[in-house]
């Protein structure tokens with residue numbers, strides 16, 4: 175049984191069909207890319223999985239069991255965590271406090287700071303990230319903040335991690351680091367849904383790719399057996415094979 179299975183998922187906004195008949199399967203330890211031009215429905219798909227939107231039609235299964243994902247809390251309870259393109263950390267709180275915010279729903283006023291710090295340190299260590307748990311988030315670089323977001327997802331015991339263009343605001347060195355972290359998570363059995371416009375950077379980490387165009391499901395392809403030109407051709411609805419390597 176795959177970790178995630180979606181079938182026939184549709185979503186409309188007034189008269190815009192944002193998604194239609196989308197099928198998707200993510201296995202444990204798989205990096206599954208979603209490719210499509212602007213407006214293809216990538217973000218809508220991610221938001222359905224993280225409980226921001228409810229689909230109009232279709233079925234979502236986690237570990238083979240049908241689920242309704244009616245909000246962020248429910249998504250988190252299922253182990254689905256989304257890392258947004260826009261980072262969502264609270265700037266004037268510390269790294270540890272931010273990670274804690276993600277992990278524990280509010281339960282009154284008492285917070286064990288030492289436990290909080292230890293938990294944060296453990297997650298950061300697992301990612302091999304050198305960030306002081308006591309540092310205020312506003313003092314960190316974008317790349318470091320991105321890593322804190324991932325540490326936070328780990329602390330929530332993410333089983334399906336959804337990343338929306340995680341390298342878009344990173345320089346090359348940080349992007350490389352980030353991809354290494356994705357690879358580690360993959361090895362640990364986390365399923366990863368990865369949105370990126372940069373097909374080149376996907377090369378070493380992606381197992382399969384699903385192409386969307388104008389909200390339509392087009393195909394799911396095995397990355398290693400597919401040329402980038404084919405994927406781009408499917409994204410834009412034309413055969414462009416000759417123009418790409």
Ligand code: ADP
Pocket residue numbers: 187190191192210211212213214215216217218219389
């Ligand atoms: P992508 O992330 O691939 O660029 P989106 O999922 O953001 O695509 O958008 C898919 C389509 O749905 C677009 O036509 C977009 O304008 C429309 N859409 C997305 N979200 C909304 C919304 N909240 N209200 C109305 N239309 C939306």
Ligand code: MG
Pocket residue numbers: 212213217
């Ligand atoms: Mg867009």
Ligand code: MG
Pocket residue numbers: 216217218
């Ligand atoms: Mg988008």
